[in-house]
Amino acid sequence: MLSALALRECPRVEASGRAAATASVAAAPYTTxxxxxxxxxxxxxxxxxLRALLESAGLAVETYASGEEFLVAYDPEHxxxxxxxxxxxxxxxxxxxxxxxxxxxxxxxxxxxxxxxVRTSVRALQAGAFDFLQKPVPPTVLLERIRAAIDxxxxxxxxxxxxxxxxxxLAHLTPREHQVMELLIAGSTSKEIASALPASVRTVEGHxxxxxSKMNVSSAAQLVRVVLGARKADPRV
Numbered sequence: 001m002l003s004a005l006a007l008r009e010c011p012r013v014e015a016s017g018r019a020a021a022t023a024s025v026a027a028a029p030y031t032t033x034x035x036x037x038x039x040x041x042x043x044x045x046x047x048x049x050l051r052a053l054l055e056s057a058g059l060a061v062e063t064y065a066s067g068e069e070f071l072v073a074y075d076p077e078h079x080x081x082x083x084x085x086x087x088x089x090x091x092x093x094x095x096x097x098x099x100x101x102x103x104x105x106x107x108x109x110x111x112x113x114x115x116x117x118v119r120t121s122v123r124a125l126q127a128g129a130f131d132f133l134q135k136p137v138p139p140t141v142l143l144e145r146i147r148a149a150i151d152x153x154x155x156x157x158x159x160x161x162x163x164x165x166x167x168x169x170l171a172h173l174t175p176r177e178h179q180v181m182e183l184l185i186a187g188s189t190s191k192e193i194a195s196a197l198p199a200s201v202r203t204v205e206g207h208x209x210x211x212x213s214k215m216n217v218s219s220a221a222q223l224v225r226v227v228l229g230a231r232k233a234d235p236r237v
Contacts, residue, residue, distance in 0.1 A: 035150045036060040036080035040070050042089040057143055067096035076105055079157055081149035086113040094124055106156045108149035166230040172214050180207040184220050185227055
């Protein structure tokens with residue numbers, strides 16, 4: 001996170017943050033109304049400065065002095081991103097990152113440091129950090145990366161919702177309908193499916209219509225896209 005020293009080195013974070021943020025908001029192609037930027041930094045001055053910058057950019061902000069304080073309040077269902085200082089007074093920001101990963105949190109994390117430590121950056125990125133930035137960070141750069149992280153979080157949550165919908169629809173298929181669906185996905189015709197089951201073509205056509213109805217698709221091609229798309233993200237589908 002931007003330390004007090006970094007803020008002195010980069011006064012534009014406070015002095016020009018509002019103007020830069022306003023321009024960034026105007027150019028933003030998506031909404032961040034429901035997202036929150038969570039800031040974890042043990043420096044109270046930095047937390048205040050970042051709150052001012054982010055709120056002037058139209059972003060909701062919550063600040064915390066430690067990883068423990070953040071975890072107590074954190075709700076995994078709350079969208080947004082985390083801006084995390086590497087060096088905290090009590091523990092490391094990377095330890096918090098590891099904790100969130102163990103909890104399978106999908107919240108994108110932007111790690112900031114005042115030290116050009118290659119080992120630390122590699123560890124953060126390998127652990128799934130969205131970005132690793134060295135201080136001082138120009139306001140426009142920080143805001144751009146935060147907005148990109150929020151956008152990624154939105155996409156990830158939408159994909160999770162889509163998978164849940166597909167899983168629910170699959171659960172309503174009978175065993176025979178599931179068989180027919182798998183053969184349709186494999187590219188089999190109704191005649192080929194009838195031979196494989198075995199069953200009459202008329203019976204297969206009936207199963208096919210019910211599969212399409214329950215899966216809310218209108219063609220075999222759409223069925224393939226829906227099911228394989230969900231399986232790509234989660235092989236359990």
